[in-house]
Amino acid sequence: MAFQSKDLSVLAYANGFTLWHYASADAAATVTGAGYFNPAADMINTGDLMILTTDTGTAPATALSRVSDVSGGTVTTAAV
Numbered sequence: 701m702a703f704q705s706k707d708l709s710v711l712a713y714a715n716g717f718t719l720w721h722y723a724s725a726d727a728a729a730t731v732t733g734a735g736y737f738n739p740a741a742d743m744i745n746t747g748d749l750m751i752l753t754t755d756t757g758t759a760p761a762t763a764l765s766r767v768s769d770v771s772g773g774t775v776t777t778a779a780v
Contacts, residue, residue, distance in 0.1 A: 701724065701725060701726050701730075702736075702739075703736055703737060703738075703739050703740065704724065705739065705740060707722055707723050707724055708720060708721075708722050708740060708743075709721045709722075711751070716745065716747075717745075717747060717748060717749075718744070718745065718748045718749075719748070719749050719750075719751070720744070720748060720749070720750040720751070721750070721751045721752075721753070722750055722751070722752050722753070723753040723754075723756055724752075724753070724754055724756060725755065725756045725757040725758075726754060726755075727754060727755055728752070728754040728755060728761055728763060730754075731752055731754050732752070732763070732765060732777060732779070734776075735774065735775075736775075736777075737767075737775040737777065738773055738774055738775050740775065741770055741773045741774065741775050744767055744770055744775050745767065745770060746767055746768065746769055746770050747766070747767060748766070748767040749764065749765070749766055749767070749780070750764070750765045750766070750767065750777065751763075751764055752764070752765055763779065764779070764780040765777040765778065765779060765780060766778055766780050
């Protein structure tokens with residue numbers, strides 16, 4: 701599958717920082733892979749944090765990611 705904006709939720713927002721939650725049936729490697737969040741580049745900012753729930757259809761897993769860069773429509777995330 702691909703990124704689904706309906707599965708991206710704001711948990712908290714303050715002073716330009718957003719804590720996001722994203723849930724997907726996609727595998728963790730897919731969700732944390734390059735370019736996965738590019739369709740949301742206009743909403744996500746460098747320094748934001750994301751709680752990722754992946755593999756929701758089989759064996760759910762949770763991970764924490766930070767947004768290390770957003771530029772030119774490209775979102776780069778890194779494990780925390």
